[in-house]
Amino acid sequence: MSYGHLGYGPLHWQRIDLYGPAEPEETRATVAGATVSAAPVVLVHGGFWRHDRTAQDLEPLACALVGRGHRVAVVEYRPSWDGGVWPAAADDCRAALRTLEESDTSWAGATLVGHSAGCHLLLASIAGTARGATAVLLAPVTDLAEASRLGVGGGSVDDFLAAHLAVGGSHKQATPEPHPADLASLTVVSAEHDQAVPRELTDLQLDDWVGRGLPVTSVQAPDARHMHLVNPERPACCSVVLPLLAGHASIVEE
Template identity: 40%
Template structure:
């Protein structure tokens, strides 16, 4: 485990951090890609700007947003991060998916993420790195367990990395139970800790002061992954809550950029 100072700092509360990040203006994409007929089956695309002098040969990045899988939260709140990555030379795709309270739910939501990544692989990049935040971190870790995904690395930001434990803790007011429509009999089919090893290089970045998704979930995932033969990394950030990891220009975001640029090849599971 690596520990680093990052994010809002000890003097800023988690709510102030959330207000600051969620209050950022939406950024318009350069293009869109549809992978289905439902309005939520869309992927926003950003092209590299290279304002920091980097070339466009950096890894293609796929973003998966969070929000406890609920309809109230869509990809717009992560668009500033997408634009930030593009300004630093990355091609970026931000995935939308059907969500709980709308047309989504356990199988539908996961199916959408799988279809979206296949569309990215087919039309944009044969291989890519996936960044998922919160519930999107869960979806990214789940996607890495799928065969022939095209994912060369996962960077999971404050992820819901252990669904069973998240349900025990009642995170998000029962968000896991809502995702499964009140029936958890199939939870192991979607729980990252039950789908190991993946063989995909994986880094988890998590704030120690996260009130929404406790770092305990990332610690449990890392322990389970190492027991299964994977070699994940956990970067624990002091003085950091749930949202600084997706805040453009934050120390936590700089750590994300370094992780995305680190050469790393997938291993056999």
């Protein structure tokens, strides 16, 4: 397995960790006379914008995906305590996606995966692009008004938005509002016993996305907690998340 980094800005936070098979051909198989490839995967970590988690925490998941034939990019971005307050961290995520695609056009067809508050940054990067992305949101925290009201992340939402709110901005203005053209598919995976993201928040977000006409599929991982979704040693990740991501493939040549 090869490993490397790709910078998308001058700061040490502004990097992408890259994982992949030693040879690109290892991702390919022949199906019905056509060559198909496991779709590359881009991961955006959570941590409530203050980096309770970092990109390195997703290395086990990235390695598990590589074992299933995917190339993987894990986006790091500025935390709220080091220049990442809204909209800076979202700008970082957007720049990372652009840099990946400029480095190799195959990343344009990647499955985009966010976890927790990383889903907010991912959706903020997709909204308004009309890119027809394939996105998977794991225990998403994206509706910042509701997340703030519910105290999700112990006040981290208002910390993340502090400068924005101080000049008269609103939680709604910082909440991504994707359109149907932005997403070819949107799969939302929730953990049955999520101690960090209330079911009330998940349901409200799902209702909003369905109301917007987004192509939403909702999946619940049984007997799972928040971090189980990104831990390949847990059944929720092994039996739900990894098979779901492995289902994405693209025809690369006839």
